[in-house]
Amino acid sequence: MSKELAKAYEPREVEDRIYDFWLSGGYFHAEVDENKRPYSIVIPPPNITGQLHMGHALDETLQDIIIRFRRMQGYSTLWLPGTDHASIATEAKIVEAMRGEGLTKEEIGREKFLERAWEWKKKYGGRIIEQLKKLGSSCDWERERFTLDEGCSKAVREVFVRLYEKGLIYRGERIINWCPHCRTSISDAEVEFSEHDGHFWHLRYPLADGSGYVQLATTRPETLLGDTAVAVHPEDERYKDIIGKKVILPLVGREIPVVADTYVEQDFGTGVVKITPAHDPNDFEVGLRHDLPVINVMDENAVINENGGKYQGMDRYEARKAIVKDLEEGGFLVKVEPIKHNVGSCYRCSTTVEPRISKQWFVKMKPLAEPAIQVVRDGKVKFVPDRFDKIYYNWMENIRDWCISRQLWWGHRIPAWYCADCGETIVSREAPGACPKCGGIHLHQDEDTLDTWFSSALWPFSTLSWPDETPELKYFYPTDTLVTGYDIIFFWVARMIFSGVEHMHEVPFHTVFIHGLVRDAQGRKMSKSLGNGIDPLEVIDKYGADALRFALATGNSPGNDMRFTDEKLESSRNFANKIWNAARFIHMNIDGHDVKNELPAELTLEDRWIVSAFNTVAKEITENLEKFELGIAVQKLYDFLWDQFCDWYIELAKTRLQAGDETSTGARQVLVWVMTNTLKLLHPFMPFITEEIWQTLPHTGESIMVSEYPKYEESHCYPQDEEEMRRIMEAIRSIRNRRSEMNVPPSRKARVYIATAFAETFRKGSAFISRLAYASEVEIGESFDLPGAVTVVTADAKIYIPMDELVDKKAEIARLSKERETAAKQLAQAEGKLNNPGFMGKAPANVVEGVRAQAAKLSEKIALIDSSIQALQ
RNA sequence: GGACAUUUAGCUCAGCUGGUAGAGCAUGCGCUUGACGUGCGCAGGGUCACAGGUUCGAGUCCUGUAAUGUCCACCA
Numbered sequence: 001m002s003k004e005l006a007k008a009y010e011p012r013e014v015e016d017r018i019y020d021f022w023l024s025g026g027y028f029h030a031e032v033d034e035n036k037r038p039y040s041i042v043i044p045p046p047n048i049t050g051q052l053h054m055g056h057a058l059d060e061t062l063q064d065i066i067i068r069f070r071r072m073q074g075y076s077t078l079w080l081p082g083t084d085h086a087s088i089a090t091e092a093k094i095v096e097a098m099r100g101e102g103l104t105k106e107e108i109g110r111e112k113f114l115e116r117a118w119e120w121k122k123k124y125g126g127r128i129i130e131q132l133k134k135l136g137s138s139c140d141w142e143r144e145r146f147t148l149d150e151g152c153s154k155a156v157r158e159v160f161v162r163l164y165e166k167g168l169i170y171r172g173e174r175i176i177n178w179c180p181h182c183r184t185s186i187s188d189a190e191v192e193f194s195e196h197d198g199h200f201w202h203l204r205y206p207l208a209d210g211s212g213y214v215q216l217a218t219t220r221p222e223t224l225l226g227d228t229a230v231a232v233h234p235e236d237e238r239y240k241d242i243i244g245k246k247v248i249l250p251l252v253g254r255e256i257p258v259v260a261d262t263y264v265e266q267d268f269g270t271g272v273v274k275i276t277p278a279h280d281p282n283d284f285e286v287g288l289r290h291d292l293p294v295i296n297v298m299d300e301n302a303v304i305n306e307n308g309g310k311y312q313g314m315d316r317y318e319a320r321k322a323i324v325k326d327l328e329e330g331g332f333l334v335k336v337e338p339i340k341h342n343v344g345s346c347y348r349c350s351t352t353v354e355p356r357i358s359k360q361w362f363v364k365m366k367p368l369a370e371p372a373i374q375v376v377r378d379g380k381v382k383f384v385p386d387r388f389d390k391i392y393y394n395w396m397e398n399i400r401d402w403c404i405s406r407q408l409w410w411g412h413r414i415p416a417w418y419c420a421d422c423g424e425t426i427v428s429r430e431a432p433g434a435c436p437k438c439g440g441i442h443l444h445q446d447e448d449t450l451d452t453w454f455s456s457a458l459w460p461f462s463t464l465s466w467p468d469e470t471p472e473l474k475y476f477y478p479t480d481t482l483v484t485g486y487d488i489i490f491f492w493v494a495r496m497i498f499s500g501v502e503h504m505h506e507v508p509f510h511t512v513f514i515h516g517l518v519r520d521a522q523g524r525k526m527s528k529s530l531g532n533g534i535d536p537l538e539v540i541d542k543y544g545a546d547a548l549r550f551a552l553a554t555g556n557s558p559g560n561d562m563r564f565t566d567e568k569l570e571s572s573r574n575f576a577n578k579i580w581n582a583a584r585f586i587h588m589n590i591d592g593h594d595v596k597n598e599l600p601a602e603l604t605l606e607d608r609w610i611v612s613a614f615n616t617v618a619k620e621i622t623e624n625l626e627k628f629e630l631g632i633a634v635q636k637l638y639d640f641l642w643d644q645f646c647d648w649y650i651e652l653a654k655t656r657l658q659a660g661d662e663t664s665t666g667a668r669q670v671l672v673w674v675m676t677n678t679l680k681l682l683h684p685f686m687p688f689i690t691e692e693i694w695q696t697l698p699h700t701g702e703s704i705m706v707s708e709y710p711k712y713e714e715s716h717c718y719p720q721d722e723e724e725m726r727r728i729m730e731a732i733r734s735i736r737n738r739r740s741e742m743n744v745p746p747s748r749k750a751r752v753y754i755a756t757a758f759a760e761t762f763r764k765g766s767a768f769i770s771r772l773a774y775a776s777e778v779e780i781g782e783s784f785d786l787p788g789a790v791t792v793v794t795a796d797a798k799i800y801i802p803m804d805e806l807v808d809k810k811a812e813i814a815r816l817s818k819e820r821e822t823a824a825k826q827l828a829q830a831e832g833k834l835n836n837p838g839f840m841g842k843a844p845a846n847v848v849e850g851v852r853a854q855a856a857k858l859s860e861k862i863a864l865i866d867s868s869i870q871a872l873q
Numbered sequence: 874g875g876a877c878a879u880u881u882a883g884c885u886c887a888g889c890u891g892g893u894a895g896a897g898c899a900u901g902c903g904c905u906u907g908a909c910g911u912g913c914g915c916a917g918g919g920u921c922a923c924a925g926g927u928u929c930g931a932g933u934c935c936u937g938u939a940a941u942g943u944c945c946a947c948c949a
Contacts (some may be wrong), residue, residue, distance in 0.1 A: 008911065193947070200949095218949060231949090265948055273949045282949075298939065342947060387877065394876070486944085516943095521885090523942090555886050556896085560878080560944090564884065567898050574911040584907035627889085635887065635896070650908080658907090733915090739903095740915040746906060772914095774906090829893070838929030847892055847930095855891085 007346035009580035015688045019133060022691075027071075028138045030078035032110070032475040039075035040476040041067055042460050043139065044084040044492070045147060048121050049088035049093050052131035054518040054526055054552075054564060055485065056251035057536040062485045062515060062556070062630065064137050068684035069625050070480075071138070072709035075165040076087040078476050079138060080463050082145035083125055086412035087452045088182055088348050094120055094410070107548060109347040110409050112540050116286040117410045123147075136687045138705065145463045147455040148412065155462035156412045156455050157429050164427040165418075168364045169404075171416070171425070174531025175277075175293075176403045177344065180302035180316075182353035184407040185333055185360050187398060187451060189490045191353050192342040198341050203327060205230060205274075208246035208255050215241075219341055220279075221327065224249065225308045226297040226666045227256055231286055234260035235269050250332040251323065252309065255732040257289045294357055300355045301406070316354065330659060359774060361405035361414060361448070369396045380507045381497060385559045385629045386512055388489065395490050404451045411449030416443050425460045457495035460508035470600035476851040480507040486516065486559060513628050518552070523563055533566060546686035547572040553685055554638075556631035567725050575638060578681075578691050582646050583693040586675055589657050589699075590668050599673050600666040603843045604656075606762050607670045610649040613640065614674055619712035621681055637682050645674060646807045648729070655767045672698055677710045727758055727796045728765030734792045735773035735799060741815075742790070749776035753784045756797035791816070791868040813872050820865045825860040 009084075018645030022028065030040075036470040041063055044058055071077040090346055092776040094117055095105055105113045125146065132139065145152060165171040176185045182491045201221050204213040214230060226248050234241035239258070246255040264273050277287030287294060297307045304311045304319045305312050327333040335459050344353040373396050375381050377390060378535055405414060417426045426432050440700065455462070464473040478500070486495060500508030520526055526533040539548045550572035553560060591802060599611065617640045624633035649671075656667040676697050683704050694704040701707050744750075752775040754762050759780050763770075766778040789800040790812070829850050833839045840848065 007909065193945095216949075220949090261949095268948045277948090278949075282947090343949095344947090390876070391944070396945085490945095557887085565885070565887075567897090570911075571897060574909095577911050578909065579910085581909035583908085587907065624889090629889080632887070632889080639896080646908085647913080651906095651913095654907090736914060737916085741902095743903065746904060746914080771906090775926050826893075833893095833929080835930055840929080843892075850892080 007581070007584075009544075009577045009689060011546060011576070011688065012541070015022045015136070015540075016308055017546055018688050018691050019136065022138070022703065022705060023141075025703055026261060027703055028079070028140050030076055030140050030141055030476075032471045033076040036074060036076040037616075038078070038475050038477040038480075039067070039070040040078040040080065041481050041483065042080045042463060042479055043082060044130075044482075044488070045082045045084040045456065045459065046128045047089055048083045048125040049086060050128050050130070051537050051604070052128055052134075054101065054534055054536055056128075056132070056558075057135060057548060057554045058515060058518050058562075059483060060135050060137050061552045062102050062513065063629060064135070064549075064687070065553065066481060066483065066513075066534070066628075068138055068687060068705060069709065071705065072680065072683065072707060074708065076475075078140055078143070080143050080145065080476075081129070081132070081137070081141060082147070082459075082463060083128065084452065084456055085121070085146065085148040085411060085773070087408050087449060088184065088186075088375055090117065090120065091408050091410040092182065092348065094342050095244045103540060107407065111408050121148075131537060134540050134545060134547065137505055138687070140208055143463070147452070147459070147462075151465055152455055152458070152462045153412055155458050155466055156450065158467045159454075159458060159499070160415050160450070161427055161429050162503070168367060169427075170364065171359065171361050171405075173357055173359050174362065174401075174403070175279075175281050175355050176360050177346075177353045178300070178302070178358065179346040179349065179351055180300065180354055180358040181349045182346060182408075183300050184357060185403050185405060186346060186348075186353070187403050187453075190347045192347050193342040193344050195340050195564070196343045198343070200337040200339040201324060201327070202270075202337070203250065203274075204332050204334055205247040205250060207242065208248050214247060214258070214272050216312075217269045217337075217507055218274055219267045220320070221310075221323050221337065222304070222316055223273065223279045224295070224323065225304065225311065226276045226278045226295040227252075227254075227258045227274045227320075228277060228287065228292040228295060229256050229290065231259050231261045231273045231555065232271060233262060233264040233266045236264075236779050238271065238287050244569060247418040250330060251326050257290075257291070257292075259286070261286050261289060262761075268270050279355050279679065279815065281355055284355075284357070288844055296357045298354060298356060299336050302756045320789050341485040350681075360403050361416075361446075361450075363395070363402040363404055365399045365401050368498040368502055368526070372396060372494070374381075375497065375501055375507050376772050381509065383510050383774050384513045385419060387561065388512070391486075392489060392494060394496060394865050399862075402451075404454050405446075405448040406451055407447075408449050410450065412455055414446040414450060418446070420444060426599060429440060453491050456492055457499040458503070460496055460500060461504050466504070477504065477508075478506050478812035480509045481513055483513045486514050489514070511628075514559045515556070515730045519561055521563060521565045536791055539569065543569050543573045544576060544688070546576050546689050550634065550686055552573060553630050553634045556627055556634070575642065576686065578642055578646060579686075579689060579693065582641070582650065582675065583697070585650060586668075586697065588756075589664075590672060593665075593668060595665075595668045595672055595698050597672050597676060597700070600667065600669045602666060603670070604666065604723060605721050606649065606652040606665075607666065608718035609725040610645065610674055610724050612679060612718040613644050614710075615713055615716040618677070618681060618710040622709070622712070634685060637678075637685065641678055641682070645678060649674070651772055652768055655771055680707055680710050690811065698768040724758075724761045724764065726860045727761050727794075730767055730794045731792075731797055731799060732773045734794050735769070735775075735801065735866050738792050738801065739774065743804075744774075746774045749774050750801050750803050751775065751779070753779045753781070753789070753800040753802075754787060755781055755783045755800070757782075758796050762797065764832075787871040793861055793864045793868070795861060798868070809872050816865050816869050816872075820862055820869070823858050823865065824863050827855060830855040830858065 036145055048324035067077050067079040073774045177191050179186055190611060198219050200217050200219055202217045204215050206213050230247055242258050243260045245258050249256055274287050275283045277284045277292055277294045295307050297304055299305045302316045304314050306312055311322060316794055346353055373393060376392060416431055419435035419440050422438035424435050424437040460479050463479055464477055466473055496508045520532045525531060547569055551568040554568055617636055621636055652669060653667045656663045676699055679690040680693050691704050756762055762780045769775050769778050784800055786800040786802055788804050789802040792799040833851050
């Protein structure tokens with residue numbers, strides 16, 4: 001880079017080249033290094049079917065910021081990448097693609113289907129990985145994993161067998177959530193509830209002894225086919241004498257009992273409930289308590305089966321219509337009410353879920369949940385922000401057994417075999433040759449696969465080669481931080497915690513850094529159906545990856561959603577350009593000189609000021625990053641670089657640089673030193689531009705990404721100089737302000753007289769006042785007699801600018817009077833405090849001192865203003 | 874039904890453990906200032922949702938209210 005280069009930063013010319021440079025340098029690769037402390041993050045593995053969206057971009061950006069920061073701090077950092085096979089989502093896509101060819105998965109069979117799936121993985125699995133690289137993600141690509149690879153599969157089988165042997169995995173007929181479209185069971189977490197308009201059908205069931213009817217209501221009349229009881233509350237006086245009697249199920253004619261169960265609410269509806277154990281989770285429980293028969297009336301397509309009599313073959317909604325019609329004709333329908341009620345649907349395809357009895361595999365959750373709750377209570381796992389603790393506890397404490405079997409082919413096949421000869425179930429890490437019970441060889445493996453989340457739950461250790469005890473596993477586990485959105489706390493985070501505690505006897509990570517959703521400019525969720533999604537790749541192409549990352553980090557507050565706007569992107573792009581131009585300026589001034597990247601022995605006032613300011617910002621940003629306050633860190637970097645360094649220090653330095661004498665050497669060194677160190681602070685956020693510039697400036701080391709993150713240095717604190725610069729800067733600002741008010745262009749220079757008690761300070765600053773406050777000459781003294789000059793009063797000085805012809809005396813007096821008024825108001829406030837015995841007695845000394853100093857300055861200022869007004873009059 | 878979050882300048886949001894309200898964008902005025910107009914300088918604009926309370930002092934802590942949003946539960 002040199003001064004001939006483009007005026008504006010061109011990310012497209014830089015990013016791919018820099019990324020290749022990092023890859024070839026091997027900087028992303030992590031090794032076990034006993035001389036360093038480990039720091040590890042496992043990526044939330046994106047689906048192989050996925051395309052990079054803003055949610056990923058945010059998640060990856062946050063992780064990369066953290067991992068780059070820790071790497072520069074000297075940790076041996078591992079960011080372990082990979083992808084998820086996403087059984088249900090991927091299988092759905094493949095099935096859909098096959099439909100285009102007129103094929104179903106049953107037609108081609110399991111083996112051929114899986115061949116297609118692996119081809120799919122080969123074709124698309126790498127796509128999202130390439131997209132992650134565009135963001136600048138510093139993952140250790142040599143350790144990339146896939147949830148269905150050999151190692152992860154081994155871990156899955158190991159866990160399954162262990163849990164089975166411990167009695168924590170069992171198979172049984174239970175009521176589960178069934179998706180008739182995906183034709184598989186899904187877990188409770190995979191059901192989404194939303195409010196629908198429905199109907200409430202009030203029905204009469206005749207008593208078998210002919211003594212009358214019971215009246216009840218239902219939202220799902222078709223389930224009547226599977227009713228095996230009606231229930232009332234045991235203490236309900238209205239129904240005391242029918243408990244134990246029978247009713248005749250309308251249309252079906254079956255006699256079913258009236259049972260008493262406290263599950264029934266007396267004041268809801270009529271206080272009578274129909275019980276369908278096969279198609280309602282609560283009814284299932286009632287059925288268990290009263291030993292009721294379970295009649296499943298629907299098949300896997302939610303079509304009425306052979307138990308449905310004349311309704312067999314109808315789908316559940318057709319059957320509903322037919323049954324309502326028949327009920328009405330039979331005189332069983334009393335009335336129909338409209339009702340709003342919540343209906344569960346499949347989180348993948350949105351089809352209404354059908355609760356259905358089915359034989360499935362389950363994980364017994366209570367014994368796993370308890371220790372998983374404890375590790376959070378003990379602070380071994382911390383949520384950031386910590387309010388997510390509650391959500392986690394609430395879920396874990398009320399958790400039900402986890403249905404883990406899926407009627408899908410793409411996934412980890414359940415390692416259970418059934419003996420055709422004796423019926424034995426064999427759960428084993430490897431396919432058994434013969435039945436251990438009867439010696440039979442007619443074994444058949446369970447057809448089902450495991451919930452995708454079963455394998456993701458093991459991700460923090462399965463990716464580190466567990467169950468093998470490798471040095472990597474020992475060194476990098478537990479991982480340090482997990483970065484993810486609040487939307488998958490239940491699906492993933494909670495399950496990783498209990499899995500880690502159970503199998504590793506150690507939490508999977510110490511911190512869970514939760515972020516929110518990226519919303520569009522109107523605050524709406526980005527979604528395919530709304531078409532309001534913003535493609536991160538297009539953004540990168542237009543603005544650059546650094547601008548995208550910076551925009552995503554700006555205003556980021558843990559756990560909160562954020563809006564993504566073009567303004568934010570433009571502002572970030574402009575910031576990158578600002579950095580670029582600061583670098584260009586430095587080059588214009590150092591090229592051709594031999595400039596060392598170190599602070600000179602002799603520092604000037606402004607040097608000490610910027611060094612001190614840098615020192616403060618380095619300290620604060622490190623603290624912010626350690627506390628995951630990335631948005632705050634971004635803000636401080638932006639302010640420091642733009643406002644302090646560019647708008648002030650560079651402008652101040654020009655005085656020496658343009659003098660061209662030996663004093664300019666010091667300025668060059670300070671410019672280079674502050675700039676390169678600021679680039680380091682900024683590098684985790686904007687990796688590309690910082691590397692590109694850092695390489696062209698004097699530096700030691702191969703890459704900024706493996707340089708040392710700046711640390712707070714006691715020796716770089718110059719509070720005295722900061723105070724002096726503050727005085728000078730205030731004077732400059734005040735003069736500019738006055739000139740601007742009077743519309744004096746910068747080209748119109750004027751003499752400036754400064755009457756001050758800090759003559760020494762202002763003497764040091766007089767060149768700056770000339771340059772930045774457009775003074776032709778600066779005179780400093782104790783007082784001046786310049787009636788009629790424009791007067792500017794700061795806390796430390798009274799400044800005269802003789803521009804008589806520009807002064808409107810009346811306006812000037814009015815302005816000064818107004819200024820006096822506000823000063824007097826502030827003074828009164830301060831004095832109020834000082835006269836308040838409560839304040840004086842209880843406020844800390846430094847606060848009291850501050851107020852006292854302020855009061856003194858104010859009364860001085862008022863005196864100065866008064867004398868100015870007098871002079872004008 | 875329960876829980877949580879948000880409410881601060883026209884817009885988007887900062888404001889950590891309480892000490893006289895900030896930024897970006899937008900607006901207005903001025904500027905060919907030898908890095909940058911994707912820029913520079915200056916300005917205007919806020920009873921910090923509302924009502925109480927704690928405190929010498931509250932945007933910040935406590936209680937309640939309202940609006941908005943999210944999650945959990947699922948009474949058929």
